[in-house]
Amino acid sequence: MAELSYTSRREMDQYGFHPSVTILAPLVCLILQSLLPKTFPRLGILDLPLIATIFFAVARRSQISGTLTGTAIGLFQDGLTNHPFGVFGIAKAIIGYLAASVGFAVDMENPVNRGLITFLFSLLHSALIFLISRWLLADPTFRLQPVHELLRAVANTAVGIPLYFLLDRFKTRD
Amino acid sequence: MDSFFTRYKNPLVLIAVIVAQVVALAMQVQRPAQGLGTDMPDGRESTLSRRWISATVTPIxxxxxxxxxxxxGVWSNYMDLRHVRQQDAQLKLDLARIREEEASFSEDAVQGRRLQKLLDFKQQYVSSTVAAQVIGTSGSDRSRLILIDKGSADGLKPEQAVITPDGIVGKLRDVYPHTAQVLLISDPSSGAGVILASTRIRGILRGAAAGEVQINNLTADSRIKPGEQVLTSGGDLVFPRGIPVGRIESIAPxxxxxxxxxxxxxxxxxxTELEEVLVITGTQSNLTPSAQxxxxxxxxxxxxxxxAADLVAEKLPSIHPDEPIDPNNPSAPDTPAGGTPGAPSTGIPHPKPALHPDRYSPNDSPPAESLTPGAAAPASSYTPPPRAPRSTPKQTPTESTPTTSEPPQED
Incomplete structure (x- = not known):
């Protein structure tokens, strides 16, 4: 018996996107991420590109696709900061890979599961950024602020769930 | 072998992507260290990539x-029209106040310039600036960076100072043809030379991880107090001297x-809410023609x-500065009431000598340096007059009323 059949979860729930959506949705997230803190400084705590990474990785359920999407979004995000290229790139590549892996096992149509995964991946993303900054870049000024990172995870979850439902409209079944 | 790659295709791709980025990180970290002192904060490839990303994001x-x-603008125009009359009245009041202040400031400025000449003080005056609007941020609260809508086409170069009328903002990092990145002073990788306004202590301003701005190269000093103003020192060769930085908020080990x-x-x-900024594109040691x-x-x-003040002074009848003054003889008829200008303490009325001096009378107590701690108080030269007897009809001549300075002894 084949490992995967047409009735398997992977085949049933694997989605694709129009190329324009694949490019524009992360780009809009990146631009909003750049613009919103100018008017509303407190929104700098959000990480919309992370939400886009998780969404596309989970929806496609392909680890390679998740890795590459996460890398592209992360490197683009690095280009807007004064960090060297790769800080967000590495972190989001790992998140994309793990999100695609989790997508096999968990029903991602359920809002509770979506919220939980966004919360946990947001925390993991913060931890990865901390490790990259402290170990790879040896930046002693970078400090992990647990409460701040928890708030970031909550904010990402709160924004992520409605955003996922919005992006669901652009899904096409492969 | 083929099946190995097929089986572990996904983790292998992840590992390859991560390794490639780690190598790229290492190369980027190494290159700026080698190229210190150059205008480019990154390597050529990084700068090019940032330029492409900026070119993608900036138009939108x-x-x-x-x-x-x-x-x-439409909304603010409507709101402005609603309150224009009140604002007009308020502005007239403000204008009158500012005119008064201007008169005193002009005198202070003249005095300041005279003192600067005396001290041969060299100051870098801002000669030219470019106004720019903030069009975006880095989007990360770990990177305190903003994007402005002016670039090298407007004469901007890396490392130029960026200010607002309130104080310093940061310096230019990457400059593209029509946009530029400004590294804020609150970013951990930025720095500026500063001086404390009243104590004249110099320090280095740095951004902290949480977005705070700190001086952390000074040891504990009791003269440094919260509320003290901090100015740029000019020592970093980026910010001209004397631009406000902020005020000390707290001091902690x-x-x-x-x-x-x-x-x-x-x-x-x-x-956190910057709209317009000024980029200092030129400084000079002399004042600009308009400022001159x-x-x-x-x-x-x-x-x-x-x-005008001299004319008024001449018309006042009581002022005669040419006549000699004897400060020890304030009751002299020639000394005007209120003293003479230029002669200190001539206008202070001297107290009349006491009729009955006591230990509180001026010049009656010995100087403090002659006193010995723990010694008995010196006898006062004051002797009060004898009191009139109250209603004690039978008082022998040998019985005397005790004085206040000599209490009756108890057996």
Whole structure:
């Protein structure tokens, strides 16, 4: 018996996107991420590109696709900061890979599961950024602020769930 | 072998992507260290990539920023019309107050310039600036960076200072043809030379991880107090001297850098809500022609005020500065009431000598340096007059009324 059949979860729930959506949705997230803190400084705590990474990785359920999407979004995000290229790139590549892996096992149509995964991946993303900054870049000024990172995870979850439902409209079944 | 790659295709791709980025990170970190002192904060490839990313994002940000400005403009015009009359009255009051202040400031400015000449003080005056609008941010609260809508086409170069009328903002990092990145002073990788306004202590301003601005290269000093103003020192060759930075908010020991203290600064410019900024594109050691005209006008105003004050002084009948004054003889008929200008303490009325001096009378008690701690109090020269007997009809001549200075002895 084949490992995967047409009735398997992977085949049933694997989605694709129009190329324009694949490019524009992360780009809009990146631009909003750049613009919103100018008017509303407190929104700098959000990480919309992370939400886009998780969404596309989970929806496609392909680890390679998740890795590459996460890398592209992360490197683009690095280009807007004064960090060297790769800080967000590495972190989001790992998140994309793990999100695609989790997508096999968990029903991602359920809002509770979506919220939980966004919360946990947001925390993991913060931890990865901390490790990259402290170990790879040896930046002693970078400090992990647990409460701040928890708030970031909550904010990402709160924004992520409605955003996922919005992006669901652009899904096409492969 | 083929099946190995097929089976572990996904983790292998992840590992390859991560390794490639780690190598790229290492190369980027190495290159700026080798190229210290150059205008480029990154390597050529990184700068090119950032330029492409900026070119992708900037047009959209420009359009969105322009649209929001138009919407905001329409709304603010409506609101302005509603309150224009009240504002007009308020502005007239403000104008009158500012004119008064200007007169005193012009005199202070003239005096300041005179003192600077005396001290041969070299100051870098801002000669040219470029106004720019903030069109975006880095989007990360770990990277305090903003994007402005002016670039190398407008004469901007890396490392130029960026300010607002309130105080310093940061310096230019990457400059593209039509946009530029500004590294805020609150970013951990930025720094600026500063001086405390009243104590004249110099320090280095740095951004902290949480977005605070700190001086953390000073040891504990009792003279440094919260509320003290912090100015740029000019020592970093980026910010001209004397531009406001902020005020000291708190002083606490820095546990990670003992024995230094972490002096938190509240920035004078609102770094979180910047709309317009000025990029300093040129400085000079002399005043600009327009500033020199202002200075000449201020000098002329100050001279006119002095002449007016002299005329008033001549008309006052009681002022005769040419006559000699004897400060020890204040009751002399020639000394005017209120003293003579220029002679200190001539106008202070001297007390009349006491009729009955006691230990509180001036010049009656011995000087403090002649006293010995623990010794008995010296006898006062004061002797009160004998009191009149109350209603004691039978008092023998041998019985005397005790004085206040000599209490009756008890057996």
């Amino acid at each position: 940000e420009r359009i969105l920023h322009g649209s929001s400005l138009k919407v905001r 820095d546990p990670q850098h003992q024995p230094y203290t972490a002096i938190s600064i509240k920035p004078a410019a609102n770094l 005209q202002d200075a000449a006008a201020a000098q002329q105003r100050a001279d006119e005020m002095k002449r």
